[in-house]
Amino acid sequence: MSDWYMLTLIGQDRPGIVAAVTKALFESGCNLGETSMLRLGNNFTIMMMVKSAAGPDALCAVLQPVVDALELILHIDVIAAELHQRPVPDVRILVHGADRAGIVAQVTGQAAAAGLNILDLESDVGGTESQPIYILQIEGVAAQGLDAIEQALAPLRAQGVKVDVLPIDTLIG
Amino acid sequence: MAVLDILTYPDERLRHASTPVQRFDAALQARIDDLEETRRAGPGAVGIAAPQVGWFERVVIVNVSGRKKTRSHGHLILVNPEITEWDGFAMGREGCLSVPDYTGNVVRAERIELRAQDRDGNGLAFDMDGFEARAVQHELDHLDGLLFLDRLVSRRQDLFRRKVYK
Numbered sequence: 001m002s003d004w005y006m007l008t009l010i011g012q013d014r015p016g017i018v019a020a021v022t023k024a025l026f027e028s029g030c031n032l033g034e035t036s037m038l039r040l041g042n043n044f045t046i047m048m049m050v051k052s053a054a055g056p057d058a059l060c061a062v063l064q065p066v067v068d069a070l071e072l073i074l075h076i077d078v079i080a081a082e083l084h085q086r087p088v089p090d091v092r093i094l095v096h097g098a099d100r101a102g103i104v105a106q107v108t109g110q111a112a113a114a115g116l117n118i119l120d121l122e123s124d125v126g127g128t129e130s131q132p133i134y135i136l137q138i139e140g141v142a143a144q145g146l147d148a149i150e151q152a153l154a155p156l157r158a159q160g161v162k163v164d165v166l167p168i169d170t171l172i173g
Numbered sequence: 174m175a176v177l178d179i180l181t182y183p184d185e186r187l188r189h190a191s192t193p194v195q196r197f198d199a200a201l202q203a204r205i206d207d208l209e210e211t212r213r214a215g216p217g218a219v220g221i222a223a224p225q226v227g228w229f230e231r232v233v234i235v236n237v238s239g240r241k242k243t244r245s246h247g248h249l250i251l252v253n254p255e256i257t258e259w260d261g262f263a264m265g266r267e268g269c270l271s272v273p274d275y276t277g278n279v280v281r282a283e284r285i286e287l288r289a290q291d292r293d294g295n296g297l298a299f300d301m302d303g304f305e306a307r308a309v310q311h312e313l314d315h316l317d318g319l320l321f322l323d324r325l326v327s328r329r330q331d332l333f334r335r336k337v338y339k
Contacts (some may be wrong), residue, residue: 039191048195053274071316083220084273084274085274086274086276088266088268088276089266108320168265168266169240169265169266170266170267170276171219171220171265171266171267171304171307171308171311172215172216172217172218172267172268172269173218173219173220173221173222173235173267173268173269173270173272173308173311173312
């Protein structure tokens with residue numbers, strides 16, 4: 001069985017959450033893999049790959065004092081860990097426009113049909129409350145090439161959405 | 174000629190600053206040939222710097238001419254290179270023979286003016302931009318003990334600019 005777990009923690013953001021969580025993990029002999037912390041709409045969110053020989057129940061017990069003190073919600077899953085096998089993105093898609101329902105579904109649906117494998121996606125709502133704008137940034141691997149994605153997304157421009165499909169040329173030196 | 178071992182981070186020797194080449198002799202030619210053979214043996218490397226093979230003199234090789242739609246001055250052996258002008262900036266993704274399995278975003282000057290010597294000590298001057306300029310800046314960093322890891326910028330910062338090919 002894998003010793004790796006995916007920990008998901010969410011809660012109201014405040015200073016010191018990452019420090020408290022990682023201290024508890026470190027002191028109980030856990031190791032971190034890849035992690036990603038984001039604030040989403042003033043909520044604290046983090047997902048962490050954690051290696052622990054002690055099992056999920058022990059992991060939960062180790063974090064319980066921190067979870068209670070900082071009023072977090074914890075979720076733990078057993079995962080297969082594949083470190084050192086990072087795909088390199090070759091396309092970046094930048095989308096923005098007036099906020100409306102369905103932008104992400106349209107963009108990702110069309111792009112997936114054109115061979116896009118998303119490695120990284122982030123979206124934000126900016127602008128003002130009366131005139132919100134939506135900003136979507138995607139990095140991925142274009143299995144069928146950039147032109148296929150460009151063509152798949154072109155119709156969205158007629159709907160007033162700004163769409164740029166840009167190459168990512170990774171330099172190895 | 175020989176393919177040399179590449180130093181990989183966190184090897185502290187990658188932090189060493191390199192010294193200028195003084196003698197353009199047969200030994201230098203042989204070392205440059207080994208460096209080139211090592212670059213070619215790597216996975217798609219467009220450049221290599223002498224310190225990456227534990228040779229701490231100011232020598233780099235850059236060759237982006239194999240890439241489509243990329244302006245290039247061809248195969249460049251740059252001895253004692255020096256950037257004399259920087260202009261503009263652009264974010265791009267970089268990786269390194271000395272940093273396996275990691276790539277990240279780095280901001281570099283979009284256009285540079287470069288002076289160097291060739292492998293025989295003759296003066297060279299280039300005005301370059303885009304991918305080639307990025308490759309030169311990446312390699313020259315090695316000569317000062319810097320890695321692209323020292324220049325990583327957040328993936329959540331939108332500093333990408335659309336490339337304009339004149």
